[in-house]
Amino acid sequence: MLKKYKVIGLLISAPFMLMGCNSDKKSEVDNSFIGVWQKTAYGEVLDISKDTISRYAYNQHSCIKTHTLPRNNGLPPEISALSRTNSDMLIVTYQNELSSNQFSKTLSLPTSCKTPINTTDHISATQTFEYFWHTFNDYYAFFELREVDWQAQYDQFKPLITDTMDDEALFTIMSTMVEPLQDGHVFLSAEQFEFSGAKPSPLLDAIQGLARASLRTGQELDESDVISSLIASHQSITSTYITPASLRALPETKEMKTFIWGKTTDNIGILTINNMANFAAIENAHDAEQLTALQVQLDVIMQDLAETDALIVDIRINTGGSDKLALAIAGRFATQDILAFNKQAINKSGLGTPVQALVKQHSAPYNKPVYLLTSQITTSAAEIFTMAMRQFSHVTQVGEETSGEFSDVLSFTLPNGWEMGLSNEVYRNAQGENFERVGISPHINVSAFNTYEMDSHHFASYDYVLNHLGKQSYLPLEPHEFTAQVNEIMAEYHLPGLSAAIIHEGATVFSSGFGVQDLNNTAVSADTPFFLASVSKVLVGATLAQALDKKHISLDEKIAPLLPFPLYVPNNQANEISFRHLITHTSSIIDNPPIFNCTYYVLDSQVSLYNLMTEEDLCPPQVDADLPEFFRQYLSDEGTFNTPQNYSQQYDYSVGEVHIYSNIATNLAAYALAKKLDTPFTELSQRYVFTPLNMHNTYWGLDTPSSDVAKRLYLDPITMQPAVYPNYRSITYADGSVISTANDLTYFLKAAMNKGKVDGKQVFSRNMVNQMLSSQTETPTRSRDIGYFWQLDGDIIHHNGADPGVLTYLIGDTRTQNGIILLSNGDINVDMHEEAMEEIKTLALRLAYTYQP
Template sequence: MMSPISGQATPTPRAVYSARPASTRSARGGVSGGGGSRRVAVLLVLTGLLAACATPQAVSKASAADGYGVWRSRGYGWLLTVTPEGLRLHHETAAGCYPDPATPAEVEALFPFRYPKHDGKTLVVAAEKNRSDYWFDRVPALPAGCDAVRAWSALDVFDVFRATFAEHYAYFPERGPDWLARLDAQRSRVTPDMDGRALFTLFADALRSLNDPHVELLADESSVETLQYEPAATGTFAMLEQAASALGRPPKEVQREWMRAYRDGILQTVLRGEGHVAANQRVFWGFAAPRVAYLNVLTLGGFIDQVEGRTPTLAEERATLQPVLDEAMTAFEGAEALILDVSNNRGGYDGVAHDIAVRFAGGRPRLAYYKEAKGAKGAPLQAFVVSRWPLPSFEGPVYVVTSDVTVSAGEVLALSLRALPHITLVGTPTRGAFSDMLIKPLPNGWTVSLSNEFYTNVESQNFEARGLPPQRPLEVFSDGKDLWHSHARALRALADSLVPRRRRPRPRKQAACHVVPSGPGRPTSHAEAFTSVRRGARPMPTRSPTRKSVTRTRRLKDPKGGLTAAGREWFHEKEGANLKPGVKGEADTPEKMRRKGSFLRRHFAHPRGPMVDAKGKPTRLALSARAWGEPVPKDNAGAKRLATKGTKLLERYHATQERAKPAAKRSGAKKTRTAVAARRATAKKRASPTARKTATRKRAKLS
């Protein structure tokens, strides 16, 4: 999966299985089959949203023995051997059986949850609870030859390659009806001692014709730098390649420049310099217009900086994203519409897609989609449900923006949200690569990945190869010179169209008009009387709405930083915000400490944008410090100093509050005679004359 910010490769988390060392290269268009470090095995990631199947229970030691033996998977081509010493994995095809190079400890990490059925003949395996289940059937023993040590010739590798696709690839009708026949025609070119480069080129040419983003071919460690495979570019990426060719520049360099323009367009045009950047620059959020929230998720993973030699786990990725979503959803409270922009989402974990989807699930649980693997005969169809979680969420109208760049888990997210009644898909069809990637090691050390699963919606529709269509068309990445800025302009127009109209008071009923005689005794009608008045009246002056909006915008923002008084009033009317002028003087009261400290921490602890623009001038973010009596930061170091000052102010504020608590308790605990007399005197003054007279009479009677 391509990193949308830097253009560097990051590990693809939607792999069904891979225990092979994989290249750091990424596929064209930003989807990598293996990803990860060459020295680190890419472990199993079983994906999917909340499964409707029964929740697995913990396996006791007694039942663990029931899982010992050899098991054949339904689909996927796995043979799993479970013994007290550990697990072993083999791959089985019609062309041969061979062991996986993973160690028992690595296989154990791939299949941590194993649930033997009571009949002793079935084993259910999962990587996570409440995720995709994989079904195995007991077999007496490993097939003959699975553990035999043998030399695999180029022809043997070709046959295993061909058998793997014939048995597991699910989309020949959509992507290549005659693909196997064309591959068979190439077999005559393969000789037992064929050069590895020539065999790799033959495989790559065959795979490229499928045009499947989830099909990948990776060479072994020794030849990874010289043997590379990339699928053909399509759609937006094809336009970028054409632009690179016209400019005479490398395509990857042009893609990185396009991504920078995409990012700057979000921050400056869509969010108007008031956005937030979080989760390793994978998430952007803020308000695109009054009461119109905006959330952009570039990848469904990669939220943590990758450390050399270690890939963050799914649990770590989810734990990093959750507080970001909590903060955004809390800030979106009061918004009347939300734009969820996944138009440039390059995929990732289905588990992360689920975490985002539940933030918009309101009411009863909704069935989102089904999934099943090719060749998994007898395995139950798995249903995935989106239901509400007790987390900050948004249940108003949501507009999900997609494009032909949206792929893999990004498409699963859109498919899940499409099942919710208040969700509208906007944009263009997605890439059309829903299936998880089944990653298979080949006997010669290479690795191939392919799409082996069918994803269908509740109407049993499969959108593989054709993409998930929008319900409201919107051209997101247009062709031509505007390719660098078309996304920002399209989202700007969408946000403006969603601004709620102000409720206007109903017009009052007009009073009855007296009929004024006109002419020789003939009364004038209401229409004639109105027309006669209009003919003699001066025309109403008109104003240019453009000039008015420009003038109003200039009045709202102070050129030196912050908002003007008119700007604060305007936001109060539009969004109900109670904005106050910044604290420019010394923060010598608890309220001033709290306000100024909170502002400095919120805006400069994790800056949502740069301090200076391309021309070296301070941005609106940097100028906002001046509105609070602070120096305008010129770089991130200056922003960090302001954030540190904000932290100290908040610490002083909390210390003040703590000191004030005991004093408040002491003053309220004792009711002195003086305090009681003072309260009675105040109540007496506030009472009406009649009440005072009544109280005087009662006291006289008692005395």
């Protein structure tokens, strides 16, 4: 966390980590400070004598003498001031710190500090464990709130501690003990190991999901690379809302900006604040220097934004810093004096000194409407900022609840040299409310983060505010402009054919064809049938959701008993796989490319399509198209195709532990349902989905396609002219073999967006659609959530598809009832075809959101 550690943490780590010296020290020792002074509820004691200041970090069980500082006829350089408010209170101000620390007089050192641990001796695992447990026991404030029985943790894990155990084993036990707290201000740090206890959130899950999703290609990405990419995307998208002439950012020389600000074309201000810590240009600046730099920057920023009509303040990825710096920013919006918060350390060891934080009315505050955007990783000092801003009547919080981690981090050094931190303080707002764990809920709930935003280059929260203010979040686009620009893109990128349908506020407002569907230059229309590739999966999902709604299956029903062959999964996990695992790509069954690529074959000859197109002999020349036999060979212990590479266990992930997109698992879901109901899956889809929706031009393309179906085309790499793929299919048909039209798919998308209703008629039950579009796993995925194969990103439901000669998009917004359907016979193997579809998708979304009758 970026939030400033309390002084105790600075003292413990490498001595004091404080800079500078005090030129105003008294020239002789002030004997009135002599005595023992305790910072109650913080585990810190100062023993001041005429010659030294000794500091102890302690709990009821044990104590460590962390520093002995010479007074040298005055104060040590680490302390800028000592003062007395009365005979029983000592105020300690450490060098370059903005806050002071209050100590109360006590008669003697705590009992545990009379025989402190000698850290120069050998330190056993038992000593370290006891100090760790007792420190949390004495000072952690939220065991009850976070529903952790700390004594039970001791009883469970203490018997596992031995003085012969290695560091990794000890670290694992200790981090496991505090993990259930899900408190981002809890940490444990060793030379080779790190633990931070942040609770799950959509962004953190997506980082993990994106990193692991790449296992589909055989390599897990480093999460730090994913974070860097997401931050870069976040900053880039922010900039697209701001006019180039007004766009500014600080620091100018660093990739990660603290501030990004400017104005939209409609004169709405945008101010992104990414941390509450890094404002000074110099490295390792202390708090006073940071505050000075911040005030200078705020003068410029607020002047630039002064004449805007309203202001978006974005702290969605702000994980904190300094309370005082956060309140300095809040002060620029202070139309009146406010109480920002009360805080007090409250724990088993006692009650700390209560602290009040005030924000004074500013002489020239920004007093127009302010929309404060928060997320579930808006943390710590950023939450303090939110708490303060909520006291102003012109501020509206939009997005998601904040993280719920308010306390400053109380840090200790363990006897073996490891560092640990915990939360010991309770913060309350001016109304006396405590938001620890639950976070501060917004006035208006809007998705604050999803990976679809990175693809679409739009923020749902920005778009909500702009639309609320009557401003455009998308550049307006007329249908004739859309048509002209699509034709230009297709010509430039050699995209052969496209069928498009646009839905605005629940009504189809545009449907048309572009280009050609074959080499005879037959024009495409909105009724031209196209193969859907992986968009077929959401139709598979709808079929399964209907079966569940009709109580034919249970989502958690195990599939192994339904199969006509003995299912094999490593580590004896075959009996764990359920329909839920299959629809969320968490079954551990994955696509092994050397085998999966060989499932594609030419229909009339059963020759391997892969061999034909690559001119290599990597697959058997003739493909056995029998699906049950393929499953038997791929998924049974004795199968010819069965290898460890067919399963995520090769990466040490078991059933339900990792999301890896899987075509074969999709087919297994369809096959298991067909076996369960003793009905071909193609018939179930027709009965449950296509017929109720009047999708008369939608069917499974398992045989030679009729002549009206768009031919699947590719570009000849030599002539750059279009050529036709032979009629092909895959053994595993359910992952991508539906044929449909743009017009037919509007019925399906409308039903999905509108709780099962199409043109006022309830086609699917509300319960069925709610189930289909609800998150079905807690395992991190590359999208925010996953339903019945649907990718779910806040209000956005979507899936795309790609196959040889097929590129498709299906995107819907359940809040606005806007959506797009794009079907093309462009080729997955032609980069410029994919680029064309991306550009057309952007145009289609503009038309969907800005259509004017």
